[in-house]
Amino acid sequence: MRRALPLLLVALAGCASAHGAARATTDPDAREWIQLFNGRDLKDWDIKFAKHDLGDNFNDTFRVEDGLLKVRYDKWTAFNGEFGHIFYKKPFSYYLVAAEYRFVGDQVTGAGPSLAWAKRNNGIMIHGQSAESMGKDQDFPMSLEVQLLGGLSDGKPRSTGNLCTPGTNVHFGEKLITAHCTNSRSKTYDGDQWVRVEALVLGDSVIKHIVMGDTVLEYRKPEMGGGSANNMKPGVKIDGTPITGGSISLQAETAPIDFRKVELLNLEGCMDAKASNYKRYYVKADPAACRYGGGARP
Template sequence: MKPKALLLSLLSLLLLSPLMAQKLPIFNGKDLSGWHVDVPDQDENPNISPSFVVKDGLLISMGTPQGHLITDDEYENYRITAEYRFPEATGNCGILVHASTPRSLYKMFPKSIEVQMYHENAGDFWCIVENIEVDNMEERRGPKEEWGVTEGKKRRILNLTDGSENTPGLWNRMVIECLGDKVKVWVNGDLVNEGYNATATKGQVAVQAEGAKVEFRKLDLEPITELSK
């Protein structure tokens, strides 16, 4: 290799090394290393049953007590790949991107943009003291004068398609891409949401415990430089 080419190759490795150092996967299949729990009910009862456990290589959100499992690290320009299922009754859960200030909404939810996993609503956006825009906003969010990012406001932005989820009990694959102020979401290969002008572009990633038991067999994160089409 010529000296100039070698130098360029070494420079490329140096520039990429911070990204390569990120934990891939962010769930290691063994324990909750790299994560911390924020469950308000633990404040007064630290011995309460855990909201998140690892069993047989799966990350399990028990649904209750309600709260969040949050990465210790912050991320920017990334793709999350999650494989999940509701092993029992279907219900509510979500993956939060660009999470920051804890307990910013209802003294429970961290400031973030939620990508909904609620059964038959996977891919909806919920604005949690952060905002994001989509095409056809009034059709998908309701009257403009009622929009907002705090309690009592219309924070839900409907996804683009129904019917992308698999039969309850089967595994689903959700891909979330965050690049700059844009967020795109796929469920089982279908593009289900696409937003832009997000008010946050980096932060932590969080998984919810919000009433239903959810199993994750994969939760990966990787840096990206462009959005998939």
């Protein structure tokens, strides 16, 4: 049977954070958000572009300016399938991740009609493979994509917080879904407005997409499988393998975009109420993380 989400997690989902970097506290209810993007530089991230070596920030596409993490194409003169991703240095399994973004400007020069789908298109890739495990020519990491879409100001609906599944499949209830993308029920966000999208991720059980505080999509039991992650190294994807955790990355998918916040609330930690770093919102125990009187458990 599927277990119900703890009431505290229901309250957490969709709550915008006003916190800065995580800080030590003895308050079991104080939410300690980790600022994945520190507002200054990209030192905690790894960059991988298709057709390029790990660490090559091709055409200075990912950059930090004015306190924003930006994806820009002003130094590109053509596009030949060099999809890019920027990976946070640490994997997670149980967490609430959030990004605040806005689309700006025009699609990369040379994208062409075949890439019309990529206009104002980005994504938060969760439960992904590591940057190091990607093939040099691989286009997208095996992952679950919380798809970020901007409206095209044409009067047509274009939801955000959708699901796409490069190299993966998921279940809706007990049914295995193999379609590459599934739309959410979010509204359309036209123009250059800021939008907050979150994903509540509980290992390989429940995953929720949340847009501006509203849950717009829910699924469970992600596993390896499917296509749309091309030129992978042999042996990395073993179809049917459950996915319980992995990397978090952001895309460079031909559309200029700004991120003013990328943050994460880790839901795995010390669940011993006697410890100084106990948190009531944790749902997955990590006994090794417990601290007692300023030190770790013996």
